[in-house]
Amino acid sequence: MNEDLDKQLRQALRPVDPGEDFTARVLAQISAKPRSLRTHWRRAAWIPAALAASVLLVVAGVYEWQQRQKEAGLAARAQVVEALRVTSQKLDLAYRLINTSSRPPSDRDSGA
């Protein structure tokens, strides 16, 4: 029984040749680790850039909205002035028509 166990252990823990490329693979893994870290930081560097771009986009959107509001406001202002101009013009026309129709006939009009 003890001999069997001992045999099994020996079998399991026998020296195994890792192969010729083992060292090369270990070295490759070691050198790969810092590269992945660098990639990670490179990826993380996009976060502030993306945030800055988002902020810029929001600022541009707000500016565009304000510009449109301003244009709409100025157009409304111009329309108000135009509407009051037309209204006043027609009141003026009514005034002129009343004046000319109620004016007493002159000597020339009466044919004298």
Next chain:
Amino acid sequence: MREAVGKLVGILLVLSLASLPVLAAAPPLGQLALPSLESLEPQAKVSVSISLDASLLAVAAQFLDSGQPEDRAVKDVIAGLQGVYVRSFTFDHAFVYPANAIDSLRKQLHTACWQSIMSVRKGKEDSTVDIFICQLQQKARGLAIIAVEPRELTIVNIVGAIDLDKLHRLEGHFGIPRLPEAK
């Protein structure tokens, strides 16, 4: 008896709630349903179509500088107005206007609060100007002007309490003609 009263109250409540959207959509007193005159636009030399409701008037007021006397005067005129609607068409030659459209407008002015304050007809110049005012409880709620000239048709509807004295103060500014002093 109590049940019947309860039912009646319920019915009244439902009816009043159902009428809310209708009331909300109703135009303010003094606002006319202006006829569609879009067909005149291609034939007109100059066409003006202005529709400013209360919200647009408020936006316009924001762009009037109270520090400037002229702007302040305009602001004073439009304060309290609920709408300004203008349709004006100028033609190169004498034009026959769509009588139906003008008649439908005149019909509206024979109802509710409207009363004619001035109607001038000058046969020689073939021009007519009708001015109506909508009044309720001694308060002006609207103004309407229909001016028909051989080459020009203008309809103005101002909704709200327009102060003509304030409008008078604008004369000589923004191209608004200066009226001769009344004698």
